[in-house]
Amino acid sequence: MKDWLLQLQKVSKIFGGIHALSEVSCTVPRGEIVGIIGPNGAGKTTLFNVITGAYLADSGNVLLDDQFVTNWAPYRIVRSGIARTFQNIRLFPSMTVWEHLLVAQQHSGSIFRRLLPTAWADPAACERAEEVLDFFDLTAVRDREARSLPYGIQRRVEMARAVTMKPKLLLLDEPVAGMNQEEAENIRQLMLRLRETGLAILLIEHDMNFVMNLCSYLYVLDFGILIAEGSPTEVRNNPVVLDAYLGQDADA
Amino acid sequence: MSTYYAGLFADAGILLLGALSVYIILATGQLSLGNAGFMGIGAYITSYLTVMVGIPLTPALIIAAIISGIIGVIVGFPALRLKGIYLAIATLGFAEMVRSFLLNFDTMGGSGGFHGMKHVTVGYIWIWSGGILLLVMILERSRIWLEMRAVHDDETAAGLVGLNTVAIKIGAFGFGSAIAAIAGGLFAHHHVYIEPGNFGFERSVDFVLAVILGGSTAAPGALVGSILLVFLPEMLRSLADWRMAGFGALLVIVLLVRRQGILDRALLRRLTFSKAAS
Numbered sequence A: 001m002k003d004w005l006l007q008l009q010k011v012s013k014i015f016g017g018i019h020a021l022s023e024v025s026c027t028v029p030r031g032e033i034v035g036i037i038g039p040n041g042a043g044k045t046t047l048f049n050v051i052t053g054a055y056l057a058d059s060g061n062v063l064l065d066d067q068f069v070t071n072w073a074p075y076r077i078v079r080s081g082i083a084r085t086f087q088n089i090r091l092f093p094s095m096t097v098w099e100h101l102l103v104a105q106q107h108s109g110s111i112f113r114r115l116l117p118t119a120w121a122d123p124a125a126c127e128r129a130e131e132v133l134d135f136f137d138l139t140a141v142r143d144r145e146a147r148s149l150p151y152g153i154q155r156r157v158e159m160a161r162a163v164t165m166k167p168k169l170l171l172l173d174e175p176v177a178g179m180n181q182e183e184a185e186n187i188r189q190l191m192l193r194l195r196e197t198g199l200a201i202l203l204i205e206h207d208m209n210f211v212m213n214l215c216s217y218l219y220v221l222d223f224g225i226l227i228a229e230g231s232p233t234e235v236r237n238n239p240v241v242l243d244a245y246l247g248q249d250a251d252a
Numbered sequence B: 001m002s003t004y005y006a007g008l009f010a011d012a013g014i015l016l017l018g019a020l021s022v023y024i025i026l027a028t029g030q031l032s033l034g035n036a037g038f039m040g041i042g043a044y045i046t047s048y049l050t051v052m053v054g055i056p057l058t059p060a061l062i063i064a065a066i067i068s069g070i071i072g073v074i075v076g077f078p079a080l081r082l083k084g085i086y087l088a089i090a091t092l093g094f095a096e097m098v099r100s101f102l103l104n105f106d107t108m109g110g111s112g113g114f115h116g117m118k119h120v121t122v123g124y125i126w127i128w129s130g131g132i133l134l135l136v137m138i139l140e141r142s143r144i145w146l147e148m149r150a151v152h153d154d155e156t157a158a159g160l161v162g163l164n165t166v167a168i169k170i171g172a173f174g175f176g177s178a179i180a181a182i183a184g185g186l187f188a189h190h191h192v193y194i195e196p197g198n199f200g201f202e203r204s205v206d207f208v209l210a211v212i213l214g215g216s217t218a219a220p221g222a223l224v225g226s227i228l229l230v231f232l233p234e235m236l237r238s239l240a241d242w243r244m245a246g247f248g249a250l251l252v253i254v255l256l257v258r259r260q261g262i263l264d265r266a267l268l269r270r271l272t273f274s275k276a277a278s
């Protein structure tokens, strides 16, 4: 049996009459990159929101490391090891890049470490922030406020903030949306290097080609239903997927 | 120092504490228009303790701060459901509740007011004001403060990066209330007479005004705002009857030129050189 990090068991979410998710089951193994693809409105972001506790699941279960985390408060889920980024970047506009990396480490250490000046009370947190700053190549913008940064860098800051929390699983919601080729490749390389550190990634993406040579496994959502899954090649050649996804999204 | 100026400095010190109490709550994105209520609670508890129970002022202030802090936490919970203008109005309602309770609270003089406190010097007041200002400035360099700012900037995102937003907002409310209570205790022992009318809506507005004017993104802003708010009307005495109009005009001008208030983080960084040229 495989070593599952994240397991979703028949998760459903209904908004009014819309079945945004219908009994979706999927798994993410430790240390791998798994992709979720599907057309607009398929329920991909909703799935992330349920996993992270932003939305309450109407039924089904979410397990992290064989522990039920279904419908926990968001901060408890984060602390148990799931960090995420957002489809529409959500940084803290008035805070600097450096401050983003510190604030995300709130659950490391005692209350005194949190109350005293971080620079001398918690050198470990600063070291971690420095490390992540370096990893994401953000040292040059260390003291810039988030709102003053270009879009591509904001995306990287958001990823960096998630990574500072030392999660076991990273959820990325369309991390390269709106990026040019070069920026997207940059993010791809970062993801591969993150995987090497042992981090598992669940990735939402529109662009089929981008996930093809990145993910070890793909799930395809359409109207809240899991219509296909498998290796990227299997999924690419699955007629159901071609019908539902590629045909419809040919212009993207 | 003449008694006249000493009185003004005492007022500024007390206003600074009130402004800081608003500043801390505002740092999490919550606007409280009810801090005069907590100030009133502090004034009455402290006076009760020193006059009726007979304990020294310093421990009395600390006890009052703790009690007011707890009340702040209790008030903070229902306030969690409210945002922006609705929260401001709810806190205003709370302060009015406190005021009308005090009006009918005959043990402490009711509408007739209460006296018998021993006068404290401006120096003693500023030990508290300066000390708490310093404390807040140290706190501003801590992670808890970053957590508060994160809640201020985007509460949902803050929750989703692992912050316990409820605890942070309630905690800020409690801390702010405790500081307002100290302002009240000092006020009572400086003026040696209190009545419920001392803790009305205008005083809550003064606190907010000092923060907005001085700058709401750095604690020293509250200091600048408090000093200006107390001394500026004095300097405009030559305008006689037009004094308050002149003062109001100045306020409007400052806020038009510097919407973020006189001090902000960027300006403060430049002033203190805390960062080497970036």
Ligand SMILES: Nc1ncnc2c1ncn2[C@@H]1O[C@H](COP(=O)(O)OP(=O)(O)OP(=O)(O)O)[C@@H](O)[C@H]1O
Pocket: A015, A018, A020, A038, A039, A040, A041, A042, A043, A044, A045, A046, A047, A087
């Ligand atoms: N908070 C909400 N209230 C009501 N309906 C919602 C809510 N969030 C999502 N939905 C609905 O659920 C469905 C799935 O939306 P979701 O955002 O998960 O899609 P998606 O796959 O992420 O799409 P996209 O590729 O455009 O980001 C849509 O029909 C959407 O309108």
Ligand SMILES: [Mg+2]
Pocket: A044, A045, A046, A087
């Ligand atoms: Mg989406």
